[in-house]
Structure formats: structure tokens, C-alpha cells
Amino acid sequence: MVNRFILNEVSYFGPGARKELPGVVDRLGFKKALVVTDKGIVACGVAKMVTDVLDEAGIPYELYDEVKPNPTVTNVKNGVKALADAKADFLIAIGGGSSMDTAKGIGIVTNNPDFADVVSLEGCAPTKHKTVPIIALPTTAGTAAETTINYVVIDEKEQRKLVCTDPNDIPAVAIVDAELMYGLPKKLTAATGMDAMTHAIEGLITKAAWELSDMFELKAIEMINKYLPLAVFDPKNEKGRNGMAVAQYVAGMAFSNVGLGVDHGMAHPMSALFDIPHGVACAMLLPTVMRYNAPACLDKYVDIAKVLGVYKEGMTKVEAADAACDQIEWLSKTVGIPQHLSEVGIQEKDIDALADQAIVDACTPGNPRKVTRDDIVALYKQIL
Numbered sequence: 001m002v003n004r005f006i007l008n009e010v011s012y013f014g015p016g017a018r019k020e021l022p023g024v025v026d027r028l029g030f031k032k033a034l035v036v037t038d039k040g041i042v043a044c045g046v047a048k049m050v051t052d053v054l055d056e057a058g059i060p061y062e063l064y065d066e067v068k069p070n071p072t073v074t075n076v077k078n079g080v081k082a083l084a085d086a087k088a089d090f091l092i093a094i095g096g097g098s099s100m101d102t103a104k105g106i107g108i109v110t111n112n113p114d115f116a117d118v119v120s121l122e123g124c125a126p127t128k129h130k131t132v133p134i135i136a137l138p139t140t141a142g143t144a145a146e147t148t149i150n151y152v153v154i155d156e157k158e159q160r161k162l163v164c165t166d167p168n169d170i171p172a173v174a175i176v177d178a179e180l181m182y183g184l185p186k187k188l189t190a191a192t193g194m195d196a197m198t199h200a201i202e203g204l205i206t207k208a209a210w211e212l213s214d215m216f217e218l219k220a221i222e223m224i225n226k227y228l229p230l231a232v233f234d235p236k237n238e239k240g241r242n243g244m245a246v247a248q249y250v251a252g253m254a255f256s257n258v259g260l261g262v263d264h265g266m267a268h269p270m271s272a273l274f275d276i277p278h279g280v281a282c283a284m285l286l287p288t289v290m291r292y293n294a295p296a297c298l299d300k301y302v303d304i305a306k307v308l309g310v311y312k313e314g315m316t317k318v319e320a321a322d323a324a325c326d327q328i329e330w331l332s333k334t335v336g337i338p339q340h341l342s343e344v345g346i347q348e349k350d351i352d353a354l355a356d357q358a359i360v361d362a363c364t365p366g367n368p369r370k371v372t373r374d375d376i377v378a379l380y381k382q383i384l
Helices: 017-028 039-043 046-057 073-086 097-111 186-205 211-233 238-258 262-274 278-296 298-308 317-334 348-358 373-382
Strands: 010-013 033-036 061-064 090-095 134-138 150-155 160-165 173-176
Touching: 010 017, 010 238, 017 046, 017 090, 017 134, 017 173, 033 046, 033 073, 033 097, 039 046, 046 061, 046 090, 061 073, 073 097, 073 150, 090 097, 097 134, 097 150, 150 262, 160 262, 173 238, 186 211, 186 238, 186 262, 186 278, 186 298, 186 317, 211 238, 211 298, 211 317, 262 278, 262 348, 262 373, 278 298, 278 317, 278 373, 298 317, 348 373
Parallel strands: 010 173, 033 061, 033 090, 090 134, 134 173
Antiparallel strands: 150 160
């Protein structure tokens, strides 16, 4: 079996890392940027923390801030036009996964116009050219979109998420600056952090996981368990924020290359149909999906229990798995994640529509335990 691992060409880490931006632009010979972000990031002043660096260095740019929290095909198409109108030769993505996913779509379509409808990019589209160069600066510690080969956009007509996987879309440079995350609200910190935990756990147990990916995911699980409560309850704490910034990136390095599972498969339609934030959807499902998957990967659950610090000498594998699941459930509750679908407006009558999308989602086949549509319905009902 041949395993593939794709990473950014260069990445920078640490509070204040955005100040590396002028040197990066100069080294790569770029002339003008289209800055891709959303109005919330602009309004709270976080985008300005980056554009101030551009202004001071005299780097020209134009702003595209129409990105939605769950980005759409229209967002991408409008961004392609904005890039062309700006006559920019590179993209700077500032934000969470939404901004970075939109930038990936813009860059891929621009250099691969055969896929201009965007919908045709779903799955593993056979694009021939790399994206317009992207420099990604995450403002949340969750999606790791700055280091993945994945992006997700909503097809408004079909009301479903398109999961796209393409080695050509990975940002050329990631700048992971925890200072851009200091003002992140408590709820968003919790949701994105638990999204990162879901990435790490699903990436560890997915069918394609192997030794290299396991190493990254286990470290990410350990770090997120340690740093997420600190980041949520002491948001200005540099150790907590930077710890989460690095941890989510570490998780992304691996899951980008090995895939995910049914948790993400079930979370995507929750966002597409009910506009539930992706991290919240993943986190709500995680303890229940973990318990479902445990029989298929008990050895990995022992490893999870150990890095979470809940393994005790003499435990059976089943006991260790239970302890790991209990700890993740405790962490989810502690940081304030809703525990029931009814809390976010989903009713029993909605489950069939969710299950129809989840069973055909691109992430579902990577699940370590075979899952049927009936299984998915039962899992949704467990947390109703």
C-alpha cells in the first residue's frame, strides 16, 4: 500500500507571526493581493491586524468580504470575479474555515476554468493546475483549512454541502498567529476547538490512518484536551491560545491526508439544512459516534485514553474506551457545547432528510465501522 502526505510549502507559528507576511510576499514575488474574509472579521478589527501589516509594507490589495459562515457556490463565483477585477496575483485568506475554503474555491476555479460551475469540484475533481497562490491566516483554532487539501461549500440549489478534496488547493503558506484568535468569543472558541478534536479522533481511527498520521493525531488530542478549556475560560492566555492554534494545525496535517468518518458525514447536512455551525454539529455528535465506533478500533481507543490521561493500569480495552468517550463528553459539556439536537432546532421529523445526505457524504466511507442509513438514523435519535 502506498501512503501519500501533502503539506504546505512553508508555515509560520507563534504570536505575531503575521509580521512575516511582507517577507513572504517579497520572497515569492507577488504583486497584489485579494484579501478574502467576512464582514464579522472586518467589523471586529481582526482583518485590520493583517491589512495594517500590508499597508506598512506598501503591499497593494483589495478586499473581498462577502464570505458567509457556511460559504456558498455563489460566494466562490463572486470571488472569482473579484479576483479578476482586482487584477491580483495571489490570495490572502483571513478567517476560519469559511474564508479559507472560499479562497481555495476561488483559486482553483480561476486556474481551472473548466470547473467554473463550482459544483463539478465535488469529491476528488481532476483539476490540472494549482490554485492561485494562497497565504492563509486562520483566526480560529479548529478547521486547520490552512494546511488541508479539503474545502467545503454549500450548493444553495440542492441545500447540501459539497466536500471537495484536491491536492492542488492547499495554501502555499500558512501563518498561524494566535494573536488573531485572542478576541474569539467563548462559544466560537469552544465550537472550533471541538471541531479540531473531532478531526484528530476521526483522523486517528479512519480506515486510511497509518503510523505517520497516528503520531500527529495523538499529539493533537493530547494538546486539545489540555489547552481548550484554558482558551475558552481565559481567552487572553497566550499559552492556551497558541497551544490550540498549533494543536488544530497538527490535527489538520494528518486528517487532510487520511480522511475522516461518519461524524463529519452527519455534521455536514446539519449545517447545510439548518445552518448549524460546523464545529457545534461535529461536537454534538462526537461522544455518541465514538461509542458506536469503539468496537472497531479498541486498540486506538486505549491510545486515546492514555493521551487524555484517563487510562489506569489494569484497565481492559473496553474500560479504556469507555473512559476515553466519557472524557470527550465531559470536555464537550465543560466548554458549553449543546448536547441535544432539539437545542439547535432539529426535530425527529428532520432526521430522514439528514440521514439521506449523511449516508452519501464524502466523509462517511472512511468510517472504521461499517455504517448503514439505519445506523445513522439511530445515531441522530440518540442525541435528539
